[in-house]
Amino acid sequence: MPSFSNAPIPDLLRDARDLYTNARDDAEVFAILSAEPYLFTTADFDAGLALVQAVTDAQSTEARESLESQQATQAYGAAVQAVERAYAGHRAQGRKVFPRGTPEYGALGLGGDAPDDREDLLRDAGRFYDALAASPDVVAAVRGYSDAVVADAQALVRVATQAGTAQTKEQGDLDRVGVARKDAIRTLRKHAALTASDCAHALADHPQLRERLGLLERS
Numbered sequence: 047m048p049s050f051s052n053a054p055i056p057d058l059l060r061d062a063r064d065l066y067t068n069a070r071d072d073a074e075v076f077a078i079l080s081a082e083p084y085l086f087t088t089a090d091f092d093a094g095l096a097l098v099q100a101v102t103d104a105q106s107t108e109a110r111e112s113l114e115s116q117q118a119t120q121a122y123g124a125a126v127q128a129v130e131r132a133y134a135g136h137r138a139q140g141r142k143v144f145p146r147g148t149p150e151y152g153a154l155g156l157g158g159d160a161p162d163d164r165e166d167l168l169r170d171a172g173r174f175y176d177a178l179a180a181s182p183d184v185v186a187a188v189r190g191y192s193d194a195v196v197a198d199a200q201a202l203v204r205v206a207t208q209a210g211t212a213q214t215k216e217q218g219d220l221d222r223v224g225v226a227r228k229d230a231i232r233t234l235r236k237h238a239a240l241t242a243s244d245c246a247h248a249l250a251d252h253p254q255l256r257e258r259l260g261l262l263e264r265s
Contacts, residue, residue: 048260050238055105055231059098061260062238066094068258069245075255084248094241097234104227111220118209118216125206126164132199133160133171136191143188150184153177168206175200 048061069075070091079086137156144150146157154177161167178185178196185191242261249256256262 048238048242050235050242055101058231058235058238059101062094062234063098064260065238065242065245066091066098068260069241070095072255072258075249075258078252078255079245079248084244086244086248090241094234094237097230097237100230101227101234104223104230108220108223108227111216111223115213115216115220118213122164122206122209122213125202125209126167129168129171129199129202129206130160132202133167133174136195136199137174139188139190144184150181153181154184164210168203168210171199172203172207175203 048057048065050058050062053061069079069086070088076086076088137154137160140150140154141156144154144156151157154174155170161170175196178191179193179200182193185193185196242259245259246256246261249259249261253262
């Protein structure tokens, strides 16, 4: 008899679908199962098939969400790299004009290395470009800086920040559907195992009918 409690998912879906479909649609089998004392109805087996479909749908949803999460992660990584390149170059340019000890050096946060953490990097880059946007005299003093350059860099930071938010959302969606998939599988396993046990008991004297449901004991 199929081991609904621990069968691999493809086997679980196949065996459960066969069990519910044949128990419902085989007239000879259904006549016994629907009689006293078991009183199975077509609705019982339809409910089981609905659980099979729920697992199938949950798997499809998880696969889709996994792809979307991967795409969001890649987009976030690319956006952060764009900010990192711009920020590193612009900090280096600023340090040439504003050495340690100058007010601009401190105001622009030119000391130390840029953070490795993505969120920290975006925060520091955002502060850097916001400070430049508020200081046109500083922008004018550095070759390679301009209002357009600063505005473009601010846009890079916004894009990366939004990509990070999207990536967090997609990961949350993936985690949620993963839980739903596991719940659907657990529910199907329990329902199929109980249904199979009851059907096997009802058909104890009819091995050929049990075979139609895939319920013969394995040798």
